[in-house]
Amino acid sequence: MRRLGIHSFVWTGGGTQDELERAMDRSAECGYRLIELAYLRPDRFDLDRLAQRSRALDLDIAVTMGLSPDTDISSEDAGAVGRGEALLADAVRAVRDVGGSKLGGILYSAHGKYASQPTDRGRKNAVAAIARTADIAKAAGVDLVLEVVNRFETNLLNTTAQGLAFIAATGSDHVRLHLDTFHMNIEEANPAAAIRLAGDKIGYFHIGESNRGYLGDGTIDFDLIFDALLDIDYGRDITFESFSSAVVDEGLSKACAIWRDTWTESMPLARHARTFIEMKREEAARRRRTNARP
Numbered sequence: 001m002r003r004l005g006i007h008s009f010v011w012t013g014g015g016t017q018d019e020l021e022r023a024m025d026r027s028a029e030c031g032y033r034l035i036e037l038a039y040l041r042p043d044r045f046d047l048d049r050l051a052q053r054s055r056a057l058d059l060d061i062a063v064t065m066g067l068s069p070d071t072d073i074s075s076e077d078a079g080a081v082g083r084g085e086a087l088l089a090d091a092v093r094a095v096r097d098v099g100g101s102k103l104g105g106i107l108y109s110a111h112g113k114y115a116s117q118p119t120d121r122g123r124k125n126a127v128a129a130i131a132r133t134a135d136i137a138k139a140a141g142v143d144l145v146l147e148v149v150n151r152f153e154t155n156l157l158n159t160t161a162q163g164l165a166f167i168a169a170t171g172s173d174h175v176r177l178h179l180d181t182f183h184m185n186i187e188e189a190n191p192a193a194a195i196r197l198a199g200d201k202i203g204y205f206h207i208g209e210s211n212r213g214y215l216g217d218g219t220i221d222f223d224l225i226f227d228a229l230l231d232i233d234y235g236r237d238i239t240f241e242s243f244s245s246a247v248v249d250e251g252l253s254k255a256c257a258i259w260r261d262t263w264t265e266s267m268p269l270a271r272h273a274r275t276f277i278e279m280k281r282e283e284a285a286r287r288r289r290t291n292a293r294p
């Protein structure tokens with residue numbers, strides 16, 4: 001692992017500059033070395049000030065987002081595809097300007113429940129738009145990672161195998177997968193096997209519980225997850241993601257169907273997640289050493 005990160009929605013819906021800066025302070029205070037910001041809007045935030053703060057705190061920034069029906073690059077409507085591609089290019093530039101390392105999330109379709117299957121033409125539109133976005137991201141020094149999410153949040157990339165086929169179709173070496181234990185728990189036949197299948201194509205990894213609350217309060221077998229990450233020598237960032245109705249963002253909270261509070265206080269949750277993840281990583285390393293002993 002490179003850096004352990006935390007999603008800003010553990011702290012705040014992020015409506016104001018001050019809220020984002022306080023979230024950065026608290027993340028660093030809890031020992032996290034990356035913060036994930038959702039929908040970083042250059043028109044609403046002072047990116048220079050956020051960049052300065054992140055440097056002072058030695059806190060890397062990842063930005064994630066999802067497209068809307070109006071900017072859906074997996075659509076057959078050329079207007080929506082064009083608007084989506086322009087939005088992605090703007091997002092890449094915002095990540096660069098804030099000094100961030102990567103752009104992730106549902107960049108290849110709208111974020112929401114579709115009423116029908118993807119079409120061949122729509123998928124081709126998405127592949128082409130992501131390939132062009134990857135060129136822009138590469139030139140900007142920003143990693144581009146596509147989050148594979150469950151069936152209720154996209155119709156295009158629900159499994160790691162689908163994600164691998166999609167990035168192969170782009171022909172780009174600059175597109176990787178952004179995997180998430182919450183989504184894998186719903187869609188993968190075997191989440192650990194999916195991690196081993198993706199190997200070096202994993203560019204970013206979200207740790208979330210099956211109910212999006214406290215790690216350990218759900219049904220995900222994190223021992224198998226951390227064994228698999230160790231097996232592939234995963235060396236990129238891992239971010240803790242958790243949502244509760246205690247922190248509300250109109251867009252993301254609705255898209256993710258956050259209707260109840262799995263927690264109410266941010267600081268104990270953040271401290272617990274860091275301890276949990278570090279313990280699980282140590283246990284996986286110890287299991288490997290024990291197994292290797294003759």
Ligand SMILES: [Mn+2]
Binds near residue numbers: 180206
């Ligand atoms: Mn996620």
